Amino acid sequence: QVQVVESGGGLVQAGASLRLSCIVSRTFSRNVMAWFRHTPGKEREFVAAISWSGGSTYYGDPVKGRFTISIDNAKNTVYLQMNSVKPEDTAVYSCAVDSPGSAESISRVARYASWGQGTQVTVSS
Numbered sequence: 001q002v003q004v005v006e007s008g009g010g011l012v013q014a015g016a017s018l019r020l021s022c023i024v025s026r027t028f029s030r031n032v033m034a035w036f037r038h039t040p041g042k043e044r045e046f047v048a049a050i051s052w053s054g055g056s057t058y059y060g061d062p063v064k065g066r067f068t069i070s071i072d073n074a075k076n077t078v079y080l081q082m083n084s085v086k087p088e089d090t091a092v093y094s095c096a097v098d099s100p101g102s103a104e105s106i107s108r109v110a111r112y113a114s115w116g117q118g119t120q121v122t123v124s125s
Contacts, residue, residue, distance in 0.1 A: 002026055002114035006095045009119030014087055020080040020119060022095030027052055030100040033078045034058075034112060035069065037091035037121075046107035047093070048080060058106050062088070085123045092118040 003025035012018050024033065034049035048069040049058040057069055068081040078095060096112035098104075104111035 002097050004095050004097060004114050004116035006093065006116045006119040009093060009121045011122045011124065012085060014085060014123055014125050016085055016123075018082045018085060018121060020082065020093055020095075020121070022078040022080075022116060024076045024078070024095075024097055024114075027076060027097065028100055029053070032098045032106060032111070033071065034096050034098070034106070035078075035080045035093055036096060036109065036112075037089075037093045038118070039091045044094075044109050045091075046109075049106050050078060060107065082121070085121075087123045087125045090121060090123050092120050094118040 005023045008020040031052045035047040036044045038044045046060045050069045054071045066084045070079045095116045097114040098111045099113040102111045
C-alpha cells in the first residue's frame with residue numbers, strides 16, 4: 001500500500017502564492033502523480049499531473065499559466081506551486097499516485113489508486 005501525505009495548505013489572499021507538498025512512500029518509474037481538488041457539491045477536479053521522471057507535465061485549464069507541478073525524486077515528493085491564486089481556487093487539494101499501466105486518461109480520477117487525505121486551501125478575496 002502506497003502512503004500519500006499532503007501538506008502546505010492554508011488561508012491566503014487572492015493574488016498570493018502557496019506551495020503544496022506531497023510525500024509518497026514508494027513509487028515506480030512508470031508512475032504518474034497528480035493533484036486534484038474538491039469542493040462540496042462538485043466533482044473532484046483535475047489540477048495537474050507529472051510523470052515520475054518529471055519529463056511530462058499536464059494541467060487542467062483553470063490553472064494553466066498559474067500553477068506549476070514539479071517532483072523531487074530523491075525525496076519522493078511532488079510539489080504544486082500555486083501563483084496568482086483566486087477565490088475559486090478554494091478547495092481541498094489531494095495528491096494521488098496512479099496504477100502503472102492504467103489505460104485511463106491522466107485527468108481521470110479512476111486512473112489513480114492511492115490518495116492522500118488532502119490539504120485545505122482557502123483563498124480570500
